Amino acid sequence: MKHLVVASVPAPGGTIPLSGSDAHYLLQVRRLRRGDFLDCTDGRGRVCRALVSAVTGEGLVLTVQEILGDAPRREGASEASPGGAPLEVLVPLLKGKLFDRVLRQVTELGADRIVPVVTRHCVKRPPREQAELRKKNQxxxxxxxxxxxxxxxxxxxxxxxxxxLPALSGQGPGIVFHELASRGLSREAVAGLWAGGGPRRVLTGPEGGLSSGEVSDLAGRGWLVSSLPTPVLRAETAAVAGLAIVLHLQSELDLPSRS
Amino acid sequence: MKHLVVASVPAPGGTIPLSGSDAHYLLQVRRLRRGDFLDCTDGRGRVCRALVSAVTGEGLVLTVQEILGDAPRREGASEASPGGAPLEVLVPLLKGKLFDRVLRQVTELGADRIVPVVTRHCVKRPPREQAELRKKNQxxxxxxxxxxxxxxxxxxxxxxxxxxLPALSGQGPGIVFHELASRGLSREAVAGLWAGGGPRRVLTGPEGGLSSGEVSDLAGRGWLVSSLPTPVLRAETAAVAGLAIVLHLQSELDLPSRS
Known part of the structure; x- marks a missing residue:
């Protein structure tokens, strides 16, 4: 663990009380003791170094020593690419642990917003009840x-x-990877698409693939339909490979404006 | 399953007997019956369409109907990129199911040769006995x-x-992704490296990362040390993301000579 995500990071001298599973993990697994140090973030860009100042029956108390960084992500900007708009990754619902894995990987890679998407050939359907849907999101x-x-x-x-997907496809264009596309993603095409501003959307297919109707509908709405270097990939691999290629091109494009 | 990998693909009219786990899968899971069709490959580039001509107590018999493709990979050439040398992916040993997963994903992505690598910070060590090592490879x-x-x-x-890794690093240069590299992979750098011919090697770090000594040793031997667009990734994600970026650049570079 590089740092702990906490609800808020107070100024130096302020305390962060921890209980429950976080406390259990830090005390039992990481074996932190009074006097040890730990970095924390509020998940919005503020990071501190904290001292384990007390271990109690219920958990532990951290005392903030120093603010290591305080650069909240600006509204409409990306964490990974300060010069660019936020990166929105559309992940089709996948069976079992596959979706969890892709979620973890696109988070690591730097998605600013993740949208679980239901496409025509999705084997997995989301729960119908809003309450169930929220529980799943938790x-x-x-x-x-x-x-x-x-x-x-x-x-x-x-x-x-x-x-x-139909509801999403009208929100503005993005990049969609599909095995029947005739060409790979070029820097020029991405630059053209992103010149319009707005979120940078990336979509790959579910286990059954995107239907040709879905792809032609997206193309009609200005989406860039591109092939991956390897035509047939499982949904899980396509999501990570596609996003990695987009990030590579983005880092080339945003380079001059990068802070 | 797109096709079944069999020991050999005979000429049309020839038969392929199947028993054991393949037969079980085709009969019990895929529920193939006499008269059904199935594509097979010999894993060396020859592909056929076959008919389930008999179901016996021990398994089933396929009869080759038609050869769909017969393009064996040439010695020293790549399956994914006919214009290029073979793609050799060096995968550091990872704990538990992680290595299996990366193995599956780099195969999908198109590695021509996969080399499990032991680096300094690898948590997982290979078995010492050659017999055990071979069993693992099976x-x-x-x-x-x-x-x-x-x-x-x-x-x-x-x-x-x-x-x-030390034994491998002397076999010829490749691309190594490391979080401390100052720049990402450029098309020009890759073209320069690959102009020398020989296998196209790609390496990402294990769970504990590559040591700075390992990276400087590789750089000294002509390896291209590059950053990934996202600096900190788990080994599993880095392997897939790094290979995807290399494949993307390769497809751009090999385009003119592609068949």
Whole structure:
């Protein structure tokens, strides 16, 4: 764990009380003791070094020693690329542990917003009840938080509620990877798409693939339909490979304006 | 499953007898019956369409109907990029199921040769006995075969026995991703490295990362030390993201010579 995500990071001298599973992890697994140090972030860009100042029956108390960084992500900006708009990753619902894994990996890679997407061939459907949907998101948020703690990301990506693809496709164009596309993603095409501003959207297919109707609908709405270097990939691999390629091109494009 | 990997693909009219786990999978899981069709490859580039011509007590018999493709990978060439040298992916040994997963994903992505690598900070060590090492490779070969069957790759990548990094680093330069590198991978740098011919090697770090000594040793031997767009990634994510970026650049570079 690079740092702990806490509710808020007070000024130096302020305290952060911890109980429950965080306290259990720090005391039993990490074996922290009074006098040990630990870095914390509020998940919005503020990071501190904290001292374990007390271990109590219920948990432990951290005292903030020093603010290591305080650069909250600006509204409409990206954590990974200060020169760019936020990166929105559309992840199709996948069976079992696959979705959890992709969620963890796109968080690590630097998604600013993650949208679980229901497409025509999705084997997995989201729960119908709003309450169930929120409960599911709470579990996913725990996975995202752990991924941030492990990779040292300062800002927690936002997690949207699961949405149907047609509703999403009209919100503005993005990049969609599809095995039948005739060409790979070029820097020029990405630069052209992103010149319009707005969130930078990336979508890969679910286990059954995107339907040709879905892809032509996206293309009609200005989406860039691109192939991956390897045509047939499992959904899990395509999500990580596609995002990595987009991030690579983004780092080339944003380079001059990078802070 | 896109196709079944079999020991050999005979000419049309020839038969392929199947028993054991393959027969079980096809009959019980896929529920194939006499008269059904199935594609097969010999894992060396020859692919056929076959008919289930008999179901016996021990398994089933396929009869080859048609050769769909017969393009064996040339010695010293790549399956994914006919214009290029083979892609050799060096995967550090990882704990538990993580290595299996990376193995499956780099196979899908198109590695021509996979070398399990032992680095200084590898938590996982390979077995000392050669016999144990071979047994481990047999299990890994099963995973590779399944990944080929699922993704439709025609050629099985070669799997080397686990090797120590120092022994490998002298075999010729490659690309190594490391979080302390000052710049990302550029098309020009890759073109320069690959102009020398020989296998195209890619290496990412294990769970504990590559040591700075290991990285400077590689740099001294001509390896290209590059950063990934996201500096801190788990070993599993770095392996897939790094390979995806290399494949993207390769597809741009090999485009003119692609068949």
């Amino acid at each position: 579990r996913w948020e725990t996975i995202i938080r752990e991924a941030c703690q492990q990779s040292g990301r300062r800002c927690l990506p936002e997690l949207a509620l699961a949405q149907e | 299990r890994w070969e099963t995973i590779i075969r399944e990944a080929c069957q699922q993704s439709g790759r025609r050629c099985l990548p070669e799997l080397a026995l686990a090797q120590e």
